[in-house]
Amino acid sequence: MRHAVLILVAAFTLVGCKSQCRVLSEKQCDCTLSTTERTQCLAAVAQREGTNPPTPDDEARCADLIDLCDCRLVDTPQGKMRCGIAN
Secondary structure, eight states, rough: OHHHHHHHHHHHHHHTTTTTTHHHHHHHHSSSSHHHHHHHHHHHHHHHHSSSSSOHHHHHHHHHHHTTOOGTTTHHHHHHHHTEEEE
């Protein structure tokens, strides 16, 4: 029982280590159709965050978008805006 509690605590701690922009980007990766595309997307997200970390302003913007981003709408102009990928 004690071991299970330690594992849960560690898991929740690791989840808290991701930036808000990383969480948003990973959510966008979930919109891909295949496992291969998702894996490639996640690898690119990790690399991009390592070479270009988000600023505090970026983090605030990403935090605002996380709950708004919806894969079902990502191909629409409104969906792109809600996921932070509009041109």
